[in-house]
Amino acid sequence: MAARQDTHFGEQTVPLADKQGLVDGVFHSVARRYDLMNDLMSGGLHRAWKDALVTAVNPPRSDREFALLDLAGGTGDVAFRVVEAGGAGTRVTVCDINTEMLSVGRERASKHGHDDAVTFEQGNAEELHYPDRSFDCVTIAFGIRNVPRIERALAQAHRVLKIGGRFLCLEFSSVDVPGLDKLYELYSFQVIPRIGQAVTGDREAYKYLVESIAKFPKPKVFAQMIEGAGFRRVSFKVMTGGVVALHSGWKL
Numbered sequence: 001m002a003a004r005q006d007t008h009f010g011e012q013t014v015p016l017a018d019k020q021g022l023v024d025g026v027f028h029s030v031a032r033r034y035d036l037m038n039d040l041m042s043g044g045l046h047r048a049w050k051d052a053l054v055t056a057v058n059p060p061r062s063d064r065e066f067a068l069l070d071l072a073g074g075t076g077d078v079a080f081r082v083v084e085a086g087g088a089g090t091r092v093t094v095c096d097i098n099t100e101m102l103s104v105g106r107e108r109a110s111k112h113g114h115d116d117a118v119t120f121e122q123g124n125a126e127e128l129h130y131p132d133r134s135f136d137c138v139t140i141a142f143g144i145r146n147v148p149r150i151e152r153a154l155a156q157a158h159r160v161l162k163i164g165g166r167f168l169c170l171e172f173s174s175v176d177v178p179g180l181d182k183l184y185e186l187y188s189f190q191v192i193p194r195i196g197q198a199v200t201g202d203r204e205a206y207k208y209l210v211e212s213i214a215k216f217p218k219p220k221v222f223a224q225m226i227e228g229a230g231f232r233r234v235s236f237k238v239m240t241g242g243v244v245a246l247h248s249g250w251k252l
């Protein structure tokens, strides 16, 4: 009999096969308040981090066709920013496993007039149904640490990218500025779950989110994982004292 594989769900050790269901429960619970919570938790900083991601995506301002896949794209925040920065040929496919996050995203797209440029599709980052080499760019923002089998998602991102395409991943990282690290830990573990409780009624969901950040590999290790998936010229830059890292890799 094959040995059971375990992984972490926040601080808990759980069977690998159970993690996705637990993650889905978290985002199902917070979907309607997700965007408000992002602003409250980060003091609006998530906007600057996402702007840095969009600058790296660099969608063409002209009518040239540009197809972006935003994995774990949730309520469409990154997608909307990319189409607003790009020209008439910019199209974004938001792929997320969670139907509730997607339906909030579709409502937001209608409100902002992005129905034509942004498509919302349900899918698992670990097993994408898109053909090989179909996107110019693949992004994933604050999503990869929630995916149970990260190597599979990276391999899929590589498969669906065109040759010359770029993979960009924005994710929480580890604060290594003396003094700021303690403050960040205090804020993450003591304050965020309380805000989560007050705003969404789900303290556990935000406890998971904070714990999952602490479990995510350090930037150098994650960069090696990106290389392991076949990406070249892999690099990363940390922002806000290490609170987040923006990783980049090319399919060459």
Ligand SMILES: C[S@@+](CC[C@H](N)C(=O)[O-])C[C@H]1O[C@@H](n2cnc3c(N)ncnc32)[C@H](O)[C@@H]1O
Binding pocket: 020, 023, 024, 027, 071, 072, 073, 074, 075, 076, 077, 078, 095, 096, 097, 098, 101, 123, 124, 125, 126, 140, 141, 142, 143, 146, 147, 148
């Ligand atoms: C923290 S949210 C990020 C949403 C969005 N990218 C943003 O930056 O606002 C994480 C998202 O990952 C999605 N997710 C988790 N596991 C996934 C998987 N295996 N495949 C695709 N999406 C997944 C969740 O449903 C959730 O919408």
